[in-house]
Amino acid sequence: MAWLGSECYYAAHHHATARRTPGTGQWLLDDSAFEKWLSGFRENDNSGILWLRGAPGTGKSILCSTVIEHLQQHNNLVPTAYFYYDSQNSSQVSMESLSAVPTIIIDAYQLARRYGRSTASAADKIPELLRSVIENLPSVNIIVDALDECKEVEKLSTLLCTAARCSPSLHLMVFSRDTLEVQKELEQVPSMRLDASRIQQDIDRYLEDAVKSLPCSKAQIRERTFMTLSQKADGMFLFAYLGVQTLESAVNVCGMLEALENLPLGLGNVYGLILDRLAMETSARRNLAQRIFLWVCGAVRPLAWPELQCALSWDPERRIFDPSQAPFKNVVLKLCSPLVDHRTETDTFHLTHLSVYEFLREPLSSSCVSPLATCFLFDEGSSHLHISETTLAYLQIDEISNAIQVDDNAFPLCRYSTDNWGVHLSSASFNITIRNQYKNFVSDPERRLNCIARSLVSEHWPFPLQRIRRIQSQVRQWEARSVQPGTAPVDDIIDIQKALFLLDNLEQSKNSSTSRFDMEFIRELAREYTMSGNLEIGIDTFEKELAKVEENEVTFSESKSWFMNSLAILYDQQGKIQDAEKIQHRALSYLEQNLPDGHLSIIMALNDLGRICRHLKKYDECEVLHRRALEKLQKEFPEDVSKLNWTKNTLGRCLLQTGRRRGAGTPHPGLCFDESTVG
Incomplete structure (x- = not known):
């Protein structure tokens, strides 16, 4: 599951579920639109999709967790995949959180690991993988939260909606803000707007429970608090939550009532009020809060507590990391609450809501805060x-x-x-x-x-x-x-090349029998050297490293094989095709002597040698090599693997060069190429 990157979704779901007040969200489960969606009844192609749209802070993620939990408990015969997108976490790229992992995904994982890919990526053909999973299940639910926060929102919207329209077995539910990017794909599908008329009952249920946690025990004051927060929330769950958090910081009844009456309308004004109060702290605490906001907002992924604590120990004036200045965890939790949230299940720090980030970096927000509090904006x-x-x-x-x-x-x-x-x-x-x-x-x-x-x-x-x-x-x-x-600059390319050598030496010192690096790395390096006009430098570096390996060689060395393959690619780029052929023959012979017949390194060496033979116009030898590679690939890998298709096209180029197009000669039974793309 780590390859799919699904742990982040489990953590997000757990966090949303923990924040949900029991009984909230029942109105959605009882709604006829939800029941029709769940039943699978379709009036048209869009009927398998339900879009729940609402403004920031209307509780979409909490409501999403309600739906997921309901499906898992009462509809557990149908697999449910769910995705919680988070604009603060760019590492969330996977498309799977199925309760039971289909064989198709396991096969894709095993294939990716053979190519050295530790996480799912575009190379694993995620859209095709998703369609295959759907086609092989009699019914499946996909629930997506915060679609508007996905970096490729239009692309993902199209992918999911197309899948839902084409497959009667798929039920798709999307929670998002009503943005133009989402509207482009979803404006024609059945939808429900999360406004006050629908959400207020959930907000009141939350407030009934939350006001009991306030320090004041007088029933009259609690009732007044409930009524005021309920009216000011006006269908905005986040406002109610922030209001309760603000009142919890009061030191006495008088302070709580004053804070209640001064609580402004609108999220932006509440954020401004929180920052104004934070600005009244000591300069040291203000400085710490400012740095917390910078890190939590600016980091490319949520930081774990040890990471954040270490980052906050940096003293820019003395230019050192001072452990004695590392803040206590409870201080960080209290100082920036309720704008910064700590998730105990992952021990990571997050903004309470995307709107906090938008407020802190919006220039117009300065009108909502005091001059002293503008230090928190960035x-x-x-x-x-x-x-x-x-x-x-x-x-x-x-x-x-x-x-x-x-x-x-x-x-x-x-x-x-x-x-x-x-x-x-x-x-x-x-x-x-x-x-x-x-x-x-x-x-x-x-x-x-x-x-x-x-x-x-x-x-x-x-x-x-x-x-x-x-x-x-x-x-x-x-x-x-x-x-x-x-x-x-060539220095950058040489750095990567030398770093590869460092890692290869490290792997060899551990007696590792496989290299971590696909030859595509080397092809890319060769292209970079060619573009910068420094191919000689790359060749010289690889020749020296190969000589070192051969001098110290005792047993089979993966380094030796990929050094020789690399040199063949670089010689080919340089135009020294005979030299490339000679060393590629050495590489293939070396691999065949030391590795199993179907090993991917042998297959790629066959293809590389075939490509070089084609450049030398040795078409008969080229064809034999590519056919050997194709036969091994078809035996070891699924039909849609990219390298298998690449091999077919490479063989196609060879046959085109000799005039043996489709229908002529004796092409391999599995051969299929497009003459418009391979010539």
């Missing part, structure tokens, strides 16, 4: 500047900069800093101080390579090398403000 550039300064400083700690493997318990911010310092730097406001800090960081080759190596072995990304290259390009553009995409 723009994205400043938050990324603060985080990039902190992460770059953390990566320069000796125990981190000198190592590839770092103890997460001893250095809790290392993993986050390694993966994301470049993301933050490339989005930061530009100034000379942070630029100099960056230049100092990359000036140490060992520190630079160790950081890249740690990123390459990250389990969070299906294609870590491609991600590193993209971030390198973005940082270079930030640094110079003139570098165009695709013109990366």
Whole structure:
């Protein structure tokens, strides 16, 4: 399930369920629109979809958890997949949380792991995978919360709605704000607006329970509190929640009644009131709150408590991480409550609601707060500047900069800093101080390579090398403000190549029998060297590394094989095709002597040698090699695997070169290629 990334959805569902007051949401379960949706009755293609739309703070996530729990308890014969999207967590990319994992997904997982992908990605053909799962189930429910917060909202909306329209077995329910992106796909489907007429009874039920927790026990004051909050909430669940949290901070009855009467209307005004009160704290507590907001709002994923505590120990004036300045957990919990929420099941910190983030970074919000409280408002550039300064400083700690493997318990911010310092730097406001800090960081080759190596072995990304290259390009553009995409300096490419060598040496020292890296990595490096005009440097580096491996070789070395394959690709790019053929033959022979017949490395070596033979116009040999690769792939892999299709197309190119199109000659029974795309 970690490959699917579904743990984040389980945690989000658990959190929403824990916040739900018993009995709330029953009105939806009793509604005729819900009953019709659940029954599977369809008047038209859109009838299998139900859209629940509402303004920010109307309790959509809580209501979503009610539906999911109801389906799991009372309709458990039908699998239910659910997704809680969160704009604060860019790592949530999976599309599965099924209670029972179908065989199709297990097969896809096993195939992805063979290619070294630790998480599901576009390469796993998620849309096709979703359709296959649906087609193989007699009935399935898909519940999506906060669709509007998904980064690819239009693409996902189209995918899900198309699947629901094409498959009578699929029941799709979507919770979201009524945004233009969502409207584009869902405006014609059955929908329910979450307004005060529907939600108020749930808000009142919540308030009846919540006011009992307030310090004042007088029935008259509790009744007054209930009536005031109920009227001011006006169908906004989040307002009622924030109101209760505000009253809980009162020190006496007089203070509670004063806060109740002064509670303004509208979420923005309530946020402003909370910040105004926070601005009355001491300067040290204000400064801490400001940094908490910057981190919780600006981090690319929710931070666990050890990570956040470590980040908050950074002293920018003394330029050190001071453990004695690390705040206590209860102080952080109290200081920024109720705008920042702690989830105990994951020990992570989140904003209470997306609207908090929108308020803190909206320039017009300054009109809702006192001048002193404007220090808590920020723009994205400043938050990324603060985080990039902190992460770059953390990566320069000796125990981190000198190592590839770092103890997460001893250095809790290392993993986050390694993966994301470049993301933050490339989005930061530009100034000379942070630029100099960056230049100092990359000036140490060992520190630079160790950081890249740690990123390459990250389990969070299906294609870590491609991600590193993209971030390198973005940082270079930030640094110079003139570098165009695709013109990366050769130093960046060499760094990745050397980091691959470091990791390979590390794997060999552990007696690992397999390389972590697909040859697609090397093809990408070859393209980068070619584009930068520095192919000779890449070839020279690989030749030296191959010589080292052969000098020290005792048993089979995966390094030797991928070094030879890499050189063949680089020679081919350089135009030295005979040299490429010679070393590719060596690589294939070496692999066939040491690996099982159906090993993926042998198959790819066959294809690479076939491609080189085609460049040399040795078409008969080329055809034989590609047919051998195709036969092994069809025996070992499912029909829709990308490398199998690539092999068919490569064989097709060979046959086209010799004039043997479809219907002529004796093509392989599994061969199918499009002449318009393979020539």
